[in-house]
Amino acid sequence: MIKSFKKTIAILTASVIIGSLAGQSVFAAGPAQSSQSDNLKSLQKRLLEASLQRIADKNSKPDASAFIAPGIDTSSSKKIKVIVRLSVQPAAVGIYAAKQGNRMLAQEFTQEKVADEQTAFLVAAKAQGIDLSVNYKFDTVLNGMEVTVNANQIQKLAKIPGVQAIHPNLIYHPISEPDSLASETLDKNDMVPLKQIGVDKAWEMGFTGKGLKVGVLDTGVDYAHPDLKGAFQQGSNGPVYGYDSFNQDLDPYEDLPRGYFGGYAGSAHGTHVSGTIVGRAVNVTGDFNQKGVAYEAELHSYKVLGVKDDDYTAEAPTGTSAQIINGIEHAVEDHMDVINLSLGSALAKDANSPDSIAVNNAVLAGVIAVVANGNDGSSGHYYYSMGSPASAQLAISVAAATSPSVQYEVSVKDSVLAQSNLLRLVAWQSGQTVFGSIFGTKPVEAVYVGLGRETDYTSDPTMFKDKIVFISRGLISFEEKVKTAKKMGAKAIIIFNGIDKVENGVSVPNLDDNIPGRNGPIGSIAALGDGHDYIPLIDMPGQLGRSIARQLQMWGTLQFTFASDIKVIQLKGDTVAEFSSRGPNSDGNYGIKPDVSAPGVNIYSTFPAYGKVNPSQSYEHAYARESGTSMASPHVAGLALLVKEKHQDWSPADVRAALANTADEINKDGTMYDVYSQGSGRVNIVNALKTPAILQALDKITIYDNQYNPITMDSEAPNLSFGMIQAGSEASKPLQLKNTSGGSLTYTAQVVMHLKVTSDPDPTRAIPTPNVKDIKVTLDGLDTGNSNKITVGPYDRHRLTLTAKTKAKAPPGVYEGEVLLTNAKSGIPPLHLPFVIHVGEDDSANNSFAIQDIKLSNNTVTSDKPVDISFTLHSNTVNYILIGLYGLDEKFLGYVSYINDIEVKDDTEKLNYLPAGKITIPDFDGTYVDEYLSPEGDNVIKQLTDGNYNLGIIANSFNPETGELEDQTAIFKSIFVQDSSTESVTPSP
Known part of the structure; x- marks a missing residue:
């Protein structure tokens, strides 16, 4: 059955x-004014009535009703918080229009006009008998407000003239990878990821971020940290730290630890992110400190994630759409040059969600917005795993890449299967790398302790002393597993790739033979490196480890024997982290996101010690390593500051193009990463600073919900998606080569198709790269009489056209390539712009879906x-x-x-x-x-x-x-x- x-x-x-039901447009007006009075009160009434009438005229179609986002239960009587978006464009649109020289449009969209409409909306709601309270108002990057209202009044609210959309107030989280947390290092500061992207050379060129402002929208910051406190502006009343949108005050400090025996540990994410951008490397209390990418930039913290003061059991800080939008508005009003958002919601796959709209409009207002792409690439969904606000089409969305590192390889034989396997040693105690003296060559007794929580160990302190603990990956961080094992007196840890599951209400290791994505070694995410509180950590393939664990349930004893020959393995890095979320974007056109990649695995940076409440607190060890696209994004935010420092007249789109056009394409074992994994590649700041030109797509995009007063504009993106085209058809897209220098430039142009790119690592979902011979892509608009040259004059632009034509029998699939421009003059870096074409056709044998x-x-x-x-x-x-x-x-x-x-x-x-x-x-x-x-x-x-x-x-x-x-x-x-x-x-x- x-x-x-x-x-x-x-x-x-x-x-x-x-x-459909026929009806009349409903709008409200204030009380009839007295013709005898010309005081301020009557003037306000007339302005209000004029605003209401303008809205009514605009919405005079029958039963005009706003878009209500799916998922809002309008039948409930419960009070809920929603974002109401109104029709008049926010002030950022006017700022953009002014920059484009459109004075009429600039005058049309101002904060005053937004305020008129918001007042009219509130009066109309009251006249309709709708009981609501306003929590936040937005006028710069979004025209709207967060309100608390009974859910069963939302449909009535949606019919008020001027209301364009009502969205749920989503919950957002910091984007860090929980499998890899704090580890300390004895290096003065970790220059490996900075050298990887050329920051040391940028400093030699004189670019340090001086004179520029960066806003970090996150959990707040420990502004008492020695490496950070000097980065804040000194106002007349003391340091200006930013704004706390979570608590709505001027003190954006990290959440303090509270409670005992498993209480809330406090927040730290924003401090770590801030150190990567602006760490000043001045801490003299220890052997190490943190130097940020743009270490002379001015830091402003906007706390948009947190935990309420009376919550003692929270596991992690969160924030709502309203708090994030509020933080963006403060950052724009404070004239930030760059904002960093290492946060997101994987559930919000909407390129026009309220927070994405707010990010887009911050960019229109002249602010460079850098957003973490998400950490859901290994969560069961590979492609389409990114969410919002990384989906904002004008933002720079960032994937996480690995950095060069050292690991060790040792042959280990187990007593259960009697097999010898070469395993990677991926963490160890600082200064103790003579592993032969630690392991010896005789069998070492081992104990299986499940997931490696403290509760998984017995109370007998002699049970684990000088033994190997055998642990499954899952539930808690690698760092916690390592520190707990050391606390129990263990000699070392062997951890096998796996995942936890719930049995009878208790989390236990999943010991199934086949767990897609968890059968091989854990890989780079487990490579913690050195730490004061560490013991050796050895990475075992999941299928092997689970097999041993299953046998142990029957046999009960285990020993490991280590070979004397331990090899040093140098890893070159520049692989996309398995957890990094993949595109395409949710823009309806298979848009390329992320835009670029940057170091995001085991990144060393500042960590809070909460010196605000204890001024004598030592910051000697206030540093940690974390992994996630949260750690990649601030690297790019710092680079954006350096580019902006050199080109203060460049727009956010120009800065994005320079970083993407000059990025280094990276590969996995010789196979190029697909564009939905790496974007344009891993950033290279030296090339971005040296390029005198940028290459951009000019395809049209809509940055508002396309059914509500859409703003259509040139994307000016550093990549291009043709969307879905059918076999046997063709499509063309415009490009531009923009010369930002005072001299004429000539480039040699070519279209390069990517013969093979990576796919979903799950073999059941992976598809091969289609044969690029079935598609022809040509570039038109080249110099007259020359088939491959492009010449562009000083401060001029050259228009190009990229055309893709597919064969009638071209199999369906995703075809990738790039436009590559090279300049013969030494010192001018090449430019590349990746493109993607989705081809659909029946009966394709080349696609395994x-x-x-x-x-x-x-x-x-x-x-x-x-x-x-x-x-x-x-x-x-x-x-x-x-x-x-x-x-x-x-x-x-x-x-x-x-x-x-x-x-x-x-x-x-x-x-x-x-x-x-x-x-x-x-x-x-x-x-x-x-x-x-x-x-x-x-x-x-x-x-x-x-x-x-x-x-x-x-x-x-x-x-x-x-x-x-x-x-x-x-x-x-x-x-x-x-x-x-x-x-x-x-x-x-």
């Missing part, structure tokens, strides 16, 4: 037409113009397909269709495999079957409201006999739903 499918629908397509070629007959869905959904099943082992609907917050809404073939015989059910081929679901009009049944047990048919959604085709392979799920794959397509009663709008690509 297959219990999972006792209640199934063989082929169900919900296609119920829901009629079970579901391919998902298409809609129209990307806009309305109730009176249904669309057909089609896709190709390219597998003979799929027996259950679900067509589901998801909000942009990844919340599952319901089903469009099931496809399966259930054979019932002798009161048993069997799922037969479905035949491969093209499948069409006709007449999808936005109706669907809700996830939950009615109280009577019936299906509930619902209609999607206006907005953007993800349509997911999920192919499942169940064992026909046991009903166990053996494989699953999915592909998603973004759709835009619009009520047929409103004017049809097709989203921009």
